[in-house]
Structures are given as structure tokens and as C-alpha cells.
Amino acid sequence: MHDMFRLAEAPRPSCTAVEFPETYRRAYRWMLLARVAEEKIASLYRGGKITGGVFLGKGQEAISVATGMALRDGDIFAPLIRDQAGRLAFGESLLDFTLTYLGARSGPMRGRDGNVHRGRPKEGLLPMISHLGAMVSVVNGILMAHRFQKKENTVGAACLGEGATSTGAFHESLNQAAVEKLPLILVVTNNQYAYSTPNHRQFACNDLIDKAIGYGVKGHSVDGTDLSACLETIGGAVAAARDGEGPQLVIASNLRLAGHGEHDDAHYISQHFKELQLGRDCMEVAQNHMLAQKWADSSMFDLWHRDSQSLVEEAVAHSLREPAPDPAKEDWCALASRHLLEGNPPQPTHNH
Amino acid sequence: MITYLEAIREAQRQALENDPRVYIYGQDVGAFGGAFKATKSLAQSFPGRVLDSPISEDAMVGSAIGAALQGMRPIVEMQFADFSTVGFNQIVNQAATMFWRTGLPCPITVRLPSGGTPGSGPFHSQNLEALYAHYPGLILMTPATVEDAYAMLLEAVAIDDPVIFCEHKYLYYHLKADTLPKEALPAGKARVARAGRDATVVTYSAMVHESLAAADELATEGWEIEVIDLRTIKPLDTDTVLASVARTGRILAVGEAWPWGGVTAEILARVAAEGFNLLDAPPMRLNSKDTPVPYHPNLWGTHRPTARSIADSLRVLLRS
Numbered sequence: 104m105h106d107m108f109r110l111a112e113a114p115r116p117s118c119t120a121v122e123f124p125e126t127y128r129r130a131y132r133w134m135l136l137a138r139v140a141e142e143k144i145a146s147l148y149r150g151g152k153i154t155g156g157v158f159l160g161k162g163q164e165a166i167s168v169a170t171g172m173a174l175r176d177g178d179i180f181a182p183l184i185r186d187q188a189g190r191l192a193f194g195e196s197l198l199d200f201t202l203t204y205l206g207a208r209s210g211p212m213r214g215r216d217g218n219v220h221r222g223r224p225k226e227g228l229l230p231m232i233s234h235l236g237a238m239v240s241v242v243n244g245i246l247m248a249h250r251f252q253k254k255e256n257t258v259g260a261a262c263l264g265e266g267a268t269s270t271g272a273f274h275e276s277l278n279q280a281a282v283e284k285l286p287l288i289l290v291v292t293n294n295q296y297a298y299s300t301p302n303h304r305q306f307a308c309n310d311l312i313d314k315a316i317g318y319g320v321k322g323h324s325v326d327g328t329d330l331s332a333c334l335e336t337i338g339g340a341v342a343a344a345r346d347g348e349g350p351q352l353v354i355a356s357n358l359r360l361a362g363h364g365e366h367d368d369a370h371y372i373s374q375h376f377k378e379l380q381l382g383r384d385c386m387e388v389a390q391n392h393m394l395a396q397k398w399a400d401s402s403m404f405d406l407w408h409r410d411s412q413s414l415v416e417e418a419v420a421h422s423l424r425e426p427a428p429d430p431a432k433e434d435w436c437a438l439a440s441r442h443l444l445e446g447n448p449p450q451p452t453h454n455h
Numbered sequence: 456m457i458t459y460l461e462a463i464r465e466a467q468r469q470a471l472e473n474d475p476r477v478y479i480y481g482q483d484v485g486a487f488g489g490a491f492k493a494t495k496s497l498a499q500s501f502p503g504r505v506l507d508s509p510i511s512e513d514a515m516v517g518s519a520i521g522a523a524l525q526g527m528r529p530i531v532e533m534q535f536a537d538f539s540t541v542g543f544n545q546i547v548n549q550a551a552t553m554f555w556r557t558g559l560p561c562p563i564t565v566r567l568p569s570g571g572t573p574g575s576g577p578f579h580s581q582n583l584e585a586l587y588a589h590y591p592g593l594i595l596m597t598p599a600t601v602e603d604a605y606a607m608l609l610e611a612v613a614i615d616d617p618v619i620f621c622e623h624k625y626l627y628y629h630l631k632a633d634t635l636p637k638e639a640l641p642a643g644k645a646r647v648a649r650a651g652r653d654a655t656v657v658t659y660s661a662m663v664h665e666s667l668a669a670a671d672e673l674a675t676e677g678w679e680i681e682v683i684d685l686r687t688i689k690p691l692d693t694d695t696v697l698a699s700v701a702r703t704g705r706i707l708a709v710g711e712a713w714p715w716g717g718v719t720a721e722i723l724a725r726v727a728a729e730g731f732n733l734l735d736a737p738p739m740r741l742n743s744k745d746t747p748v749p750y751h752p753n754l755w756g757t758h759r760p761t762a763r764s765i766a767d768s769l770r771v772l773l774r775s
């Protein structure tokens with residue numbers, strides 16, 4: 104991945120007393136960078152500078168960052184729309200984010216796809232298609248390939264919202280992972296709404312974690328607003344998968360603290376949820392925790408915030424200067440086997 | 456003698472033998488050898504590489520895509536083409552878009568046991584090539600001969616793009632050849648299955664044989680009918696079609712699939728647009744009826760084009 108705009112290599116979550124504060128601080132800094140970056144894109148969106156939708160992970164940074172940080176080189180990550188923090192922690196460069204949102208030719212999707220639909224599959228970061236649930240079996244397949252290739256000790260994590268648990272793809276892929284005993288960590292963030300649909304119109308089980316037993320996989324519930332809990336739970340689930348214990352289903356509870364996308368004012372979100380523990384902002388919870396533990400003070404928060412802002416400003420400024428794709432120079436070829444293109448294939452003008 | 460079905464099995468055996476990246480995944484394909492026995496004994500010969508899947512077409516294809524990204528060459532067997540609609544999303548939205556979006560090839564082969572046999576009914580008889588051909592990023596193969604079933608399946612596995620391999624169930628046991636071919640035309644090249652000068656039939660898969668039988672019948676009436684076997688639906692070999700129409704001046708496109716849109720419509724659209732002045736008569740096409748595929752042999756035999764209905768259409772075409 105691009106080294107530009109990467110913070111120092113993040114250590115993996117660990118629960119030893121000595122390392123944990125450092126892990127926690129790093130996690131928090133990824134979360135902060137994600138939030139600042141998304142706020143910037145949202146403001147560009149409001150200024151009419153973004154073509155297409157903008158989707159924020161506000162309120163979801165803790166569970167996402169814990170997932171990204173628990174993975175290492177060789178692992179597979181299939182993030183979804185609210186996983187900016189996890190993407191950064193996994194190693195996606197901030198430039199991939201800004202270039203893709205701004206539609207630059209030099210971004211990883213070259214203007215062919217946009218916003219959250221980006222990735223670098225060669226580096227283990229899968230570019231989501233929109234169809235919810237569809238990435239999970241792709242992760243399964245990579246893990247099956249690792250098995251064929253005797254590539255050991257790798258795991259794959261896929262993220263979904265609770266709404267996606269209603270899809271056939273969710274069912275097929277989690278069952279498939281269980282049958283094949285794959286080292287899959289399926290992280291479902293139950294943020295109470297799928298777009299505007301509340302949970303009682305989405306599923307009728309008491310708790311989504313009950314699905315784990317039905318699939319024959321290990322289940323973990325976690326408070327998605329509590330970074331410590333997220334780091335520990337995801338860290339444990341990833342370690343279990345890596346140790347050969349098969350698929351791990353994690354259900355994190357929180358509240359979506361933004362609209363479905365920036366076009367949505369989320370007026371339908373019930374006040375009731377905002378007063379519950381799950382309605383907390385995981386960033387504030389993390390800050391308070393660090394203050395209480397004396398792992399950081401307000402001057403450090405200010406410094407980190409300024410750092411994040413300048414990284415984001417720099418990435419956006421760079422991306423705004425990058426050329427847009429040129430339809431006349433575009434290689435309009437959807438086949439890797441160019442000789443099988445019908446008619447006279449246009450000559451490639453760019454090499455990827 | 457080797458049948459069309461055995462040729463498919465032998466191609467898979469070859470692929471498994473030649474290339475450690477190949478594995479086969481599908482319902483009942485393992486020890487049981489597949490619903491049609493297209494993978495019979497392969498699991499025994501290649502332990503761990505011919506895997507039974509759960510009844511999960513979406514996840515079957517999705518996982519094949521993941522494995523392909525990771526350097527494997529999966530062959531997915533759909534038990535029947537009809538059930539591939541459950542995996543449709545992964546095929547058309549994930550596999551077909553992968554190269555375009557990411558620049559990484561997605562070499563998967565999805566085998567679709569296609570087409571009608573008497574008694575199969577609405578959900579075990581479909582021909583879905585037009586549906587898949589509609590999507591950019593896919594290769595569509597429709598072999599009509601034992602030789603092509605073998606050679607094209609091997610080629611499908613070697614191609615760097617997702618290939619939808621429509622093998623016709625009616626040909627599985629009916630069609631026999633003496634030996635397997637050492638070489639074959641490449642994908643994207645049609646074959647003149649029978650040369651003629653009075654009219655051209657453009658077709659593919661099982662309809663090649665119905666069309667050849669119709670041509671035999673018309674030969675007794677003094678007509679010489681050219682029959683083109685497209686072999687691949689996408690890419691479509693428009694050049695061979697136009698060259699034939701240039702010789703005959705008349706075209707009938709025949710397909711076993713439904714009439715609305717589809718392969719025969721595509722052929723005629725191309726001939727009309729690119730070869731209008733070659734035509735001595737309005738182009739014609741013949742497809743199945745526009746209903747689900749019926750169960751009873753009496754109905755089924757009338758639902759799809761047959762040598763007789765093709766011959767009837769040709770007589771109309773030759774008179775016009």
C-alpha cells in the first residue's frame with residue numbers, strides 16, 4: 104500500500120497491561136483520523152464537490168478499528184460502508200479514500216467505481232460490491248485457496264450491518280464457512296437501523312448472536328461503543344480463528360450516529376436509542392477512558408486532532424489536483440483476455 | 456466411442472491433471488460424481504480437489520471468485536443451469552465486474568447443464584445464455600459437439616475471464632465421437648457445420664443438430680442449406696455469419712432459448728445493421744415458444760424448435 108499518510112505500524116491488540124494503553128491510543132488515533140477524514144468528505148459533499156453518495160462510519164469506529172488492527176499481512180479484509188477506521192488500520196492509505204471519493208484517475212478504482220466501493224485485492228483488501236452479503240463468500244474462497252496453497256495462519260474478516268443478516272448471501276456464506284471450517288471472522292454491527300428500517304422489521308430473533316449456534320460457529324457479543332471491549336473481543340475472535348477454531352460471528356451493538364448516507368437526515372432514529380448505552384459515541388467513550396486511565400490528556404487529544412486534520416487536508420488537496428478520468432483515453436475493455444473482445448478492440452492507452 | 460458427457464469429464468480430468476490451480480466445486484460432485492456423473496471418479500483420482508458444496512449457488516460462485524483472485528482456477532458445477540439464477544448476483548455483479556473494477560482477472564468456469572430433455576419441466580430445462588451474455592465481462596460458450604465440449608472446456612479453464620459454459624443435457628448421451636480432439640478452433644470462432652448456397656442457418660448447442668437434420672431434409676428437396684455453429688455466444692463471430700450470408704443471401708437464426716431479445720435477436724440485429732445489402736429476403740428467426748418449458752414430451756417437443764419446424768421455417772425463407 105502507499106506509505107504516504109500511514110501512521111507508524113500499529114501493534115496488534117494485546118491485553119497485557121503494558122501494551123494495552125499503547126494499542127488503545129493507536130486505535131483511537133485511527134478512529135480519529137477516520138472521523139476527521141469522513142467529516143471532510145461530508146463537508147465537500149455539502150459543497151457539491153462529490154459526485155455520488157457519501158457514507159459515514161460515525162459511531163462505528165471502535166468495532167471497525169478493532170477489526171482492522173487485529174489483522175496482519177496476508178490476512179483478508181472485506182470492509183463495508185462504515186469501515187473507514189478499519190480500512191486505515193488494516194493499511195489502506197488515506198489517499199485511496201480521497202482519490203476514490205473525488206473520482207481521480209489515479210485512485211485504485213480509476214474513476215470506474217467510487218466512494219466506499221474500493222480496495223486492493225492483491226493486498227488483501229477486497230473492493231465491496233454494493234450487494235449486501237456478497238463479499239463474505241469471496242473471503243471464504245480466498246481462505247479456501249489459502250488452504251489449497253498451504254498458506255497457513257491467515258484469517259479473513261468481513262463486515263456487515265444487521266440488515267445484511269437477512270440476505271440469502273449471509274446465510275449461504277456463513278454456512279459455507281462453517282462447513283469448510285474456515286478462519287472467517289464475520290463482524291456484524293447492529294446499529295439498530297438498516298437505512299430507515301428498524302430491527303423489528305428486519306428480524307424476529309431475540310438476539311442476532313443466537314444465529315451462531317444455528318450455524319455451528321462461535322458467537323461473541325460486544326458493546327460496539329466500548330473500544331476496550333471491541334479490541335478484546337475482536338482480538339479474541341481473530342486469535343480463535345487463527346488457532347483453527349473455525350468461523351467466529353461477532354455481534355456488536357451500537358447506534359448509527361449519522362444518516363444512512365449524507366443525503367439522509369435520519370429523522371426516523373428514535374430518541375430512545377440515543378439515551379441508551381448503545382447510543383453513546385465510541386470516540387467520546389474512548390476519550391473519557393483514556394483520561395480516566397491517564398493514558399492521554401486533553402493536550403494530546405488536541406495534538407492528535409490537528410495531526411489528523413493536516414493529514415486529511417493534505418490528502419484532499421493532493422487528490423483535488425489529480426486528473427479526472429478521460430473518456431477518450433479510457434480503455435473500454437471489461438475482459439482480461441483482450442483478444443476475446445468483440446469487434447476491433449480499442450488500444451489500451453493506460454496500463455494499470 | 457466417447458460421449459459428450461464423457462468429453463466434459465475428460466476435460467475436467469485433464470484440467471485437474473495439468474494444472475494444480477484447478478479444483479471442482481458443486482453439489483454432489485465429490486464421491487458421488489455429480490448428478491449427471493460429469494465428475495465421476497474425479498474425487499477419487501484427485502483427493503481434496505473435487506469438493507461437494509452445500510446447496511448454495513451464491514456462495515459457490517462467490518467463493519470461486521475469491522479463490523480465483525487468490526490464483527486458483529475453480530470450476531463450479533451448477534446442478535442445472537436453472538439453479539444458477541440463485542448465484543446470478545455473484546456471476547454478473549462480482550465476477551463479471553472484477554477485471555473492469557480492479558484490473559485483476561477472475562478466471563472461473565461455471566458449468567451450466569442446460570436445455571431441455573423430455574420430462575424435465577420448467578425448472579430443469581432452461582437456456583440462460585442470453586441472460587449472461589448480456590453482461591459485460593463474461594465469456595459464453597455453447598459447445599455443440601463432443602470435440603468442442605472437450606476442447607472448449609479446457610480452453611474455458613485457461614481463459615483469464617469468467618466463462619459460462621453452457622453444456623447441453625440433451626447431447627450428454629446422444630452425441631458420440633470416436634476420439635477426443637488434439638486441436639480445435641479458438642473461442643470466438645464459429646464453425647461452418649455444413650456448407651450450402653441457398654440459405655444460412657445460424658445456431659448453437661443442441662439446435663445445431665436439429666438444423667443439420669433440417670438441412671438433410673431440405674437437401675432431398677434440392678436446397679443446399681449452410682449451417683453455422685456459433686460455438687461461443689460471446690464473443691459472437693459476426694464475421695463468419697456475415698460471410699455466410701454474403702454467399703446465401705438468406706438467414707434463419709435458431710435458438711432453443713426464449714424469443715424475447717436473446718441470441719437470435721442479436722444475430723439478426725447485427726446482420727440487419729452490418730449486412731443489410733447482403734440479404735435477398737427478410738431475415739428470420741426461430742426460438743422456443745414464449746412460455747416456461749413444459750414437462751410433457753408432447754408439449755416439450757413442440758415448445759422448442761425441431762428439425763421439422765426449422766425445415767418449415769426454411770421453406771418459408773426460401774420462398775420469400
Ligand SMILES: Cc1ncc(C[n+]2csc(CCOP(=O)(O)OP(=O)(O)O)c2C)c(N)n1
Nearest residue numbers: 185233234235264265266267294296297298
Ligand atoms: C442486496 C442489497 N439490497 C439492498 C441494498 C440497498 N442498501 C444499501 S445499504 C442498505 C441498508 C444496510 O443496512 P445494514 O446492513 O444494517 O448496514 P448499515 O447501513 O446499518 O451499516 C440497503 C438497504 C443493497 N446495497 N444490497
